[in-house]
Amino acid sequence: MAEAARTTGAERDLWVRMYRLMVLSRALDHRMWILNRQGKSAFVISGQGQEGLQAGAVFALDPAVDWLAPYYRDMTLVLGFGMTPREVMLGQLAKAADPSSGGRQMPAHWGHRARRILTGSSPVTTQVTHAAGLALAFRVRHERAAVLSTLGEGSTNQGEFHEALNFAAVHRLPLIVLVQNNGYSISVPQSKEMAVADVAARAAGYGIPGVVVRGSDPVAVYEAVRAARERALAGDGPTLIEAKTHRYTPHSSDDDDRSYRTPEELRAQKQDDPITLFREVLAAQGLWDDEAEARLLQEVKLVVDDATDYAEKAPYPDPATLWLHVYGSDDAPAAGAGRD
Amino acid sequence: MAVMSYLEAIRETLRQELRRDPRIMIYGEDVGVRGGVFRVTEGLQAEFGEDRVMDSPLAEAAIIGTAIGAAVNGLRPVPEIQFADFIFPAANQIIQEAARIRYRSNGDFHVPLVIRAPFGGGVHGALYHSQSVEAFFAHVPGLKVVIPGTPYDAKGLLAAAIQDDDPVLYLEHKAAYRSLKGEVPSERYVIPLGKADVKREGTDVSLITYGLMVSYSLKAAEALAKEGVSVEVVDLRSIRPLDVEAIVATARKTGKVLIVHEDNLTGGVGGEVSALIAEHALFDLDAPIMRLAGPDVPAMPYSPPLEHAFMVTPEKIQQAALKLARF
Known part of the structure; x- marks a missing residue:
């Protein structure tokens, strides 16, 4: 983070906003686990540990024109793209007004058309070919915009990772693929997922740049994504960025990571916590102090409490809506049988 | 009224639709310069250019996956799967993604997409160039599956599929391409999907x-x-x-x-x-x-x-x- 010394005022403002976003995301995530342990939410899947790289990436984009094709650990990213804490919590509690799916999908399956966040599914990596297609439409219409798709390193073993990057490289599409390498594909460590040390090395197979960045350094990620976006807008094609990061929680609320990693390993990873490290960077720059921190934590607590209360009071979907949105013409029967 | 083959009816409909709506885009394996292995898209790239009739890499999941993304971002893609027998690498994209996106997003997103695929046998195509795949896909709510039996229907059903706001699998019988001929009006018409x-x-x-x-x-x-x-x-x-x-x-x-x-x-x-x-x-x-x-x-x-x-x-x-x- 040596760049910190030669930054402009506007950039310093940006960093403070990044930090605030990271802290908000961590606090919302914590609350989700509490709701899960209270029996109020059946499932949590989180991005704790990955907030820094997501905050860096999202501020390098233009939410007015770009598209996001995220994956399930991307709460920081979607908050940065305009989804609100209330909306996040509506999804977590499976309420009717959840913008991602109206409570139809598991939590963290983000989607929000007005915010240009593509709906996602659970079979991993399908979003990367979708992202290439979103980018294809930009290229065909000669629009200056880019698409960011994210995934874990485990997902890079899927065929569609290869198919999407190859397609995007051949057609020089404005696509940025950001791999959040937290070292584990649920329980399987990277050494048993692939025979390369860096996912970014795979970029060579597509004739595109592959960049490795430290995930706990939001500024480094911001700069890498900004450079990739410039390359995309210039018509030079996709970039593969790999952010080395950590997953501080089990894979999900149904997993127990004590069965495959040691407490020592996790403790060591927490020395590289993006929130702690970035706070120190900001403090060293004179951009942050204990008073600002205390104020932010109080503010964030109110936001998280509000989101939780709002979502808890919000209604569930009406069972009669089960039949809606199979087809656009849902006044007509959805199928030949079963609709008498 | 002109007499056309089943194949010509499909090609002329694609031409008419490409002229009608600038959002329509065709792509797939060999569909551009070569005009498709059955020549269904012959001449279309010359008329509409590479941005609208595009050769793609040989990768079915990418063809359909990217078409879904392009559809979400405002295009009306009409991708081709070269043989229905080769559709299965894209089955996850068709079934889990295209067909479920409207439902899973509670109506926020939809996928206007027509997947054309030649199917059927009797053409010395053996196990992997003769299959009928429709039953696998007919099981999937959110998807429509259309199979014309005449040149007249081929035109009206394809035009209807292209203007539909949901994903349609449009299966073309290979043995029908040149063997079936019939009168086909030159003006655009649509045959409602779901009507026998x-x-x-x-x-x-x-x-x-x-x-x-x-x-x-x-x-x-x-x-x-x-x-x-x-x-x-x-x-x-x-x-x-x-x-x-x-x-x-x-x-x-x-x-x-x-x-x-x-x-x-x-x-x-x-x-x-x-x-x-x-x-x-x-x-x-x-x-x-x-x-x-x-x-x-x-x-x-x-x-x-x-x-x-x-x-x-x-x-x-x-x-x-x-x-x-x-x-």
């Missing part, structure tokens, strides 16, 4: 069918007319959604139903049509519902006698319909 068509009126036996088997069933009906058997031929045209009303109406009318398809018997469209008739018209029947279908072997073999043994032919339809008429 009575291709021949009759009173003794109903043949319910689709695809190449429509023309085969009409041949069988013609031959049976000479034996004094009056056969009605109902072309489903869409197998999802099915036209329940038309199916029940013909069953009630003749009381004897033979369902004909080239796809394997078990788990095929015939089972669904049969269940609908049993649910809605059982007491109007004068005979058990019968099915004539491809045999339950993994796929169509190459060697001519084996291929012939697999195929449903006009003669086999005639025999089965006669047996039913005499029940």
